[in-house]
Amino acid sequence: MLRLFALVLCLLPTTLAAAQSYPSGPVTMVIPFAAGGPTDVLGRIIAEHMSKTLGQSVIVENVGGAGGMTGGSRVAKAKPDGQTIMIGTVGTHAQNQTLYARPQYDAASDFAPVALIAEVPLVLLTKKTLPPNSLQEFITYAKANQATMNFASAGNGSAVHLGCVMLNMAIGVNTAHVPYRGSGPAMNDLIAGQVDYFCDTIAGAVPQVQAQTLKALAYFGKTRSPALPDLPTAQEQGLAGFEAYTWNAIFAPKGTPPEIVRRLNEVAVAAMDDEGVKARLGALGAQIVTPERRSPEYLAGFVKSEIEKWAVPIRQSGVRID
Incomplete structure (x- = not known):
């Protein structure tokens, strides 16, 4: 027991020092889709503000393929030092876990959740x-x-x-x-x-x-969007109860030190609170999540619940990708 306690004390300064020196250089934000799409646009807006807060460039890299799993797999396998992160979606971190016969990763356990950003x-x-x-x-x-x-x-x-x-x-x-x-x-x-x-x-x-x-x-939202106020919802047009959406969240590789995850969460939340970012995302119809939904702990539970939620309609649809 004493040896374990001594080991923890020895490791603590190293962990704190790593967090204090983070980031040690430019951070790569993987967007798991091609440039020009909505995930790419949102990611670049968030990355721009994060760069200012971190004092290091957050460089967007588009890694498309397999419905976003190619980029997701790259981040899951990256060194867990906070220098590589990604923008995930309901597709990359929930739906694909049921849709694919052999997903390239476990969305609930192969990542360190950082922050839920917006629903779209x-x-x-x-x-x-x-x-x-x-x-x-x-x-x-x-x-x-x-x-x-x-x-x-x-x-x-x-x-x-x-x-x-x-x-x-x-x-x-x-x-x-x-x-x-x-x-x-x-x-x-x-x-x-x-x-x-x-x-x-x-x-x-x-x-x-x-x-x-x-x-x-x-x-496909519950109520009309301020971004397109003249466009009726599917429910207004007779498709009762129909909704379809995505969400965007930041993930780091599994094993990323908690102190670095917290730092990334802080800068992500700062971006969400910025009036300029709010205006730009709002103009695109993205709904920034409320403060109580922005923690790493919330995102971890949210991913698990979304995997379970989407498993039912996907199985009912009969769609399966080998």
């Missing part, structure tokens, strides 16, 4: 030439043309993939899935008319809706 509902978007102009018109059209229709996603197992899967299941259609390496490339092809529809986050949808490069038919 999805929006049903279609190419401009698709005839429907409302959700009910879309349902009627899709049922009649499902054999030739397709939808885009940010990759197999991504939140926006599951959003359209849940929509298809709710309205009773089966259309072809076209996965991309992120929302950015998917959005580009939707605008070009190469795919029929896309259930993207409102953060990614707002600029294109305002530019009138595509159609927005329904918002």
Whole structure:
């Protein structure tokens, strides 16, 4: 017992010194999707403010593939020193645990949760030439043309993939899935008319809706978004109880010292409290979480509950990726 106590005393100064000297250089923030998508945009806004607070650059690196698991796997295997972190989503840290037969990591145990940042509902978007102009018109059209229709996603197992899967299941259609390496490339092809529809986050949808490069038919949140106040919810348009969303959170590798996790949490919360950051995220439709939901402990429990929550509809949908 005395030896153990002595060992703890010996290690304590080292741990504290590591935390006090953190970060020792630029921090890499992995975005597990292609540049230009909503996760990338949100991550860059947060990274910019974190850089100022930490006094070191937070460099965004886009590592797409496998619905975000390629980037997630890289961070899970990174050295646990706080120099490599990531922006995770409901797709990378909840839905993929059931959707994939062999996930590349355990989302609940292979990471050190840092902070839940924001929740972001999805929006049903279609190419401009698709005839429907409302959700009910879309349902009627899709049922009649499902054999030739397709939808885009940010990759197999991504939140926006599951959003359209849940929509298809709710309205009773089966259309072809076209996965991309992120929302950015998917959005580009939707605008070009190469795919029929896309259930993207409102953060990614707002600029294109305002530019009138595509159609927005329904918002998948509980109530209308201030970012697109004229867009009715799916529930308003007759799809009772339907919601689809993603969320964004910061994760570090498992084993990252608690003192470094706390420091990262502090700078993340400082970003969320910044009026400029609030305005930029709000304009994109991202809903910054309330203070009681921002701790590492909250995020750890939240991830476990989200894995359990999404397991049920994913299994019911019958979608499974080998």
